[in-house]
Amino acid sequence: MKIMHIADLHIGRTLNQHLLLADQAYVLNKLITEIDNEAIELVIIAGDIYDRALPSKEAVRLFESFIYRINIERGLPVLAVSGNHDGAMRLGYGKDWFKGHQFYLSTAIEDSFTPVTFDDVDFYLIPYIEPAEARLYFEEDNIQTHYDSYRKVVEIINDKRDQSKRAVIISHLFIQGGAETDSERPLSMGAVEYVHQTVFKGFDYVALGHLHHPFAIQSETIFYSGSLMKYSFSEVSQPKGYRLVYIDEEVKSVFVPVEARRDMHVIESDYESVINNSLALSTEDYYQFILSDMRHIKDPMTRLKQVYPNVLELRYAEDIRSEREVEVEVDQRTDMEIIQQFVRKLTDTSLSHNQQQIIERLSKEVNDETH
Amino acid sequence: MKIMHIADLHIGRTLNQHLLLADQAYVLNKLITEIDNEAIELVIIAGDIYDRALPSKEAVRLFESFIYRINIERGLPVLAVSGNHDGAMRLGYGKDWFKGHQFYLSTAIEDSFTPVTFDDVDFYLIPYIEPAEARLYFEEDNIQTHYDSYRKVVEIINDKRDQSKRAVIISHLFIQGGAETDSERPLSMGAVEYVHQTVFKGFDYVALGHLHHPFAIQSETIFYSGSLMKYSFSEVSQPKGYRLVYIDEEVKSVFVPVEARRDMHVIESDYESVINNSLALSTEDYYQFILSDMRHIKDPMTRLKQVYPNVLELRYAEDIRSEREVEVEVDQRTDMEIIQQFVRKLTDTSLSHNQQQIIERLSKEVNDETH
Numbered sequence: 021m022k023i024m025h026i027a028d029l030h031i032g033r034t035l036n037q038h039l040l041l042a043d044q045a046y047v048l049n050k051l052i053t054e055i056d057n058e059a060i061e062l063v064i065i066a067g068d069i070y071d072r073a074l075p076s077k078e079a080v081r082l083f084e085s086f087i088y089r090i091n092i093e094r095g096l097p098v099l100a101v102s103g104n105h106d107g108a109m110r111l112g113y114g115k116d117w118f119k120g121h122q123f124y125l126s127t128a129i130e131d132s133f134t135p136v137t138f139d140d141v142d143f144y145l146i147p148y149i150e151p152a153e154a155r156l157y158f159e160e161d162n163i164q165t166h167y168d169s170y171r172k173v174v175e176i177i178n179d180k181r182d183q184s185k186r187a188v189i190i191s192h193l194f195i196q197g198g199a200e201t202d203s204e205r206p207l208s209m210g211a212v213e214y215v216h217q218t219v220f221k222g223f224d225y226v227a228l229g230h231l232h233h234p235f236a237i238q239s240e241t242i243f244y245s246g247s248l249m250k251y252s253f254s255e256v257s258q259p260k261g262y263r264l265v266y267i268d269e270e271v272k273s274v275f276v277p278v279e280a281r282r283d284m285h286v287i288e289s290d291y292e293s294v295i296n297n298s299l300a301l302s303t304e305d306y307y308q309f310i311l312s313d314m315r316h317i318k319d320p321m322t323r324l325k326q327v328y329p330n331v332l333e334l335r336y337a338e339d340i341r342s343e344r345e346v347e348v349e350v351d352q353r354t355d356m357e358i359i360q361q362f363v364r365k366l367t368d369t370s371l372s373h374n375q376q377q378i379i380e381r382l383s384k385e386v387n388d389e390t391h
Numbered sequence: 392m393k394i395m396h397i398a399d400l401h402i403g404r405t406l407n408q409h410l411l412l413a414d415q416a417y418v419l420n421k422l423i424t425e426i427d428n429e430a431i432e433l434v435i436i437a438g439d440i441y442d443r444a445l446p447s448k449e450a451v452r453l454f455e456s457f458i459y460r461i462n463i464e465r466g467l468p469v470l471a472v473s474g475n476h477d478g479a480m481r482l483g484y485g486k487d488w489f490k491g492h493q494f495y496l497s498t499a500i501e502d503s504f505t506p507v508t509f510d511d512v513d514f515y516l517i518p519y520i521e522p523a524e525a526r527l528y529f530e531e532d533n534i535q536t537h538y539d540s541y542r543k544v545v546e547i548i549n550d551k552r553d554q555s556k557r558a559v560i561i562s563h564l565f566i567q568g569g570a571e572t573d574s575e576r577p578l579s580m581g582a583v584e585y586v587h588q589t590v591f592k593g594f595d596y597v598a599l600g601h602l603h604h605p606f607a608i609q610s611e612t613i614f615y616s617g618s619l620m621k622y623s624f625s626e627v628s629q630p631k632g633y634r635l636v637y638i639d640e641e642v643k644s645v646f647v648p649v650e651a652r653r654d655m656h657v658i659e660s661d662y663e664s665v666i667n668n669s670l671a672l673s674t675e676d677y678y679q680f681i682l683s684d685m686r687h688i689k690d691p692m693t694r695l696k697q698v699y700p701n702v703l704e705l706r707y708a709e710d711i712r713s714e715r716e717v718e719v720e721v722d723q724r725t726d727m728e729i730i731q732q733f734v735r736k737l738t739d740t741s742l743s744h745n746q747q748q749i750i751e752r753l754s755k756e757v758n759d760e761t762h
Contacts, residue, residue: 074445077480084484092487109448113455114485116463117492 021139024055025263025273027066027192027229028247030105032079034071035251035306036332041078046281047248048086051262054278055090058264062138063090066229066245067103067148067192074107087123097122099136102147103192103229126190129157132173133180135187141224141267144177146170146191148230166193170215178222186267189220192229195237195244203232203252217242224271233258234275243273250284253308253333282306282330288337291317297327306330312337355383392510395426396634396644398437398563398600399618401476403450405442406622406677407703412449417652418619419457422633425649426461429635433509434461437600437616438474438519438563445478458494468493470507473518474563474600497561500528503544504551506558512595512638515548517541517562519601537564541586549593557638560591563600566608566615574603574623588613595642604629605646614644621655624679624704653677653701659708662688668698677701683708726754 029048033040055063070079091098100123102108112127119125124136126145135142154169155161163169170193181187194204196214217239220226226242232255234246245263250256261278265271284306291314293299301307307328314320314336321334348361359379360371371379400419404411426434441450462469471494473479483498490496495507497516506513525540526532534540541564552558565575567585588610591597597613603626605617616634621627632649636642655677662685664670672678678699685691685707692705719732730750731742742750 077478080484081480088487107448109452113451114488116459117485117494118488121488121491123488 021061021141021267022059023062023064023265023267024051024058024060025064025066025227025243025245025265026051026248027227027245028068028103028232028251029065029083030068030071030247030251031083032071032075033251038306038330038332040249040251041082043249043281045082047260047278048082050278052086052089054262054276055094055096060264061096063096063098064143064190064227064265065098065100066190066227067101068105068229068247069100069103069111070106072105072107074110091118091121091123095122097124097136097138099124099143099145099190100126101145101190101192101229102127104148106148108147129154129173133176135177135181139267140185142181142185142187144187144189146173146189148192149173166213167215167219171219174219183222186224186271187222188267189223189226191226194230195228195239195242197237202254203247204230225265225267225273227263227265234261234263235259241271246275249280250306253284253286256284256286256308286310290314291320295323295327301328303328304330306332308333308335310335310337310340356380392432392512392638393430394433394435394636394638395422395429395431396435396437396598396614396616396636397422397619398598398616399439399474399603399622400436400454401439401442401618401622402454403442403446404622409677409701409703411620411622412453414620414652416453418631418649419453421649423457423460425633425647426465426467431467431635433468433470435514435561435598435636436469436471437561437598438472439476439600439618440471440474440482441477443476443478444481446481462489462492462494466493468495468507468509470495470514470516470561471497472516472561472563472600473498475519477519479518500525500544504547506552508556510638511556513553513556513558515558515560517544517560519563520544537584538586538590542590545590554593557595557642558593559638560594560597562597565601566599566610566613568608573625574618575601596636596638596644598634598636605632605634606630612642617646620651621677624655624657627655627657627679657681661685662691666694666698672699674699675701677703679704679706681706681708681711727751 029044031044054060069083087098090096102111108127112125115125115127124145126132126147128147129149132144132146135144137143149169151163151165151169154172155163158172160172163172170191194214196216220242223241228242228244231244232247232251234244236244243263246258246260249260250258259275259277260280261276263273264276265273282305283302286308287294287299287301288310289299291311294309294311297303307330309324309331311334317323321331324331324334348358348365350358356376356379363369363371400415402415425431440454458469461467473482479498483496486496486498495516497503497518499518500520503515503517506515508514520540522534522536522540525543526534529543534543541562565585567587591613594612599613599615602615603618603622605615607615614634617629617631620631621629630646630648631651632647634644635647636644653676654673657679658665658670658672659681660670662682665680665682668674678701680695680702682705688694692702695702695705719729719736721729727747727750734740734742
């Protein structure tokens, strides 16, 4: 059986106010071509189908037409779970009708326990689960973390499971040892988020979503597909595509890259080199430029857009430098001396008399409050 | 064949900030009981399923569970069209999957032309259509009104139709000769809205939604079911329920009332009679009170709510009177005299000197502009 494993489509996402829907439509179209060329027999979508709980109607239409082409036009089964970005209830609308056509959508804990079986392989679809939701569902106060929640769900699956059959898990979570980027929204506040790999021991393939890097985890059986495309500047050097999974005598998975409509880059350079394109950049791609020698340029973003219409962000190299760490000596010095030293190291200038007065006043206020 | 014809569910509607969802769930539940008791074989929903283009998730859940009970639990076909309150695209999500289970949902012009056939009867599902939408779809500039739009759609249906078979139309529109209440939102601004009855000549039954009164139109073949419940104070004396349609040797339809969770009334009385409930009103029902002798009462709404927790609106009888027409003589009088006369008739007081000055100034400004 040949399976396409995708995740983190984030349909409807914007990056720096730029709507990525046309880019997403482009990649989804490429995936349809891959399905045909590779003779894919089943498609797995491991959560974060939409970017928001209440997607726009354009986003809904794009997802619907993608699934239509796979499931109705080509008659292929689709197995999907909701992610932390999805609104489980809205995403789940219609699922009782969809499954009549082998489009299985798991959006609630109770959807996890009954496997969907193809070619004698059991597929368990576990949606993204909030610990509070699991605590309520199982009526167990000691369920406090994501780990507790998924462990409990998989325990129940294992109790009922026919161990002689091969089994696949589809879910959306942060696995222990995974590598994060900037664009995965934290699963919840305060709690330990990751789920230990041991939870999924004994399963033949674990198809995950949430982390956007397709190689976010090293494991024999647990895999992220990575996101549909680059969704933040911290992902510019990550490959994007899908996992091609073979479940035959043995189970194996390979990552297949899929070309984006426009690539995305972070370019650190000086303004002149970029505006004259001495770097020979593709002018249509998405860019975050971090440029030096730009203080004297009036409205540099407008000028850059004339050359690179899809530049998404412009930052001053000097600002980036100031965000970096600066070491100051703090022993045996007064507050004012420490601040003066810090400012000097950062800007190569000294505090004015007026600035010193303000700092003195604030410093006094803080000291009065703490004593 | 025994059919239930309903329309104008307006799921998620609020009346004077009061969410009617629990009332709607109550009536939908009653309808399920009717379906079982009457051995209904098919359900028609003639538009305005939701009250808004973007319904709340609670509204979506209520509609989904209603259709689930009819279509999946009982296996009955459901034939529905979108109304002017529905967001056609969002409502139509999943319709290609639903029809595999005999849940037919028509939300676009192109859904109108292919009939759904049961027991050798052809059902044509025509959604609510904006003239601009029809003009674009048919590429005909002379389509300007609702009448033009529906006439065009039905012409195409008639051209292809097997005239030997019986045919039913399901749609959502304002038929010529229908009686409006306060709660149907105008279909569009400025255009003539109604559709001539002749458009539907030759059809055996025309199941309509839009007008909330089940007897809004007198016809042998064209029927409104009326709305699910009373949705404005102008509907308090209307019966609410569904139409039971028989399509056998002959076609007939009877209106069947369905009891609401709480009835709705407009009560014109004096404050004392109501607060002491000398009228023996049911205290749980919904009320609009129009009361006299209330000027001396502090916070009358709070007091009334202690007796009638579901009062929705309180109006002063004196304010109502002032909204009524006042006759003034306008021949041979100055503007100021006409205004003075009007104020006297309405309030039994005269204009102050200051008020007269303001009116003189405004009157002068208006005259200067017009001359």
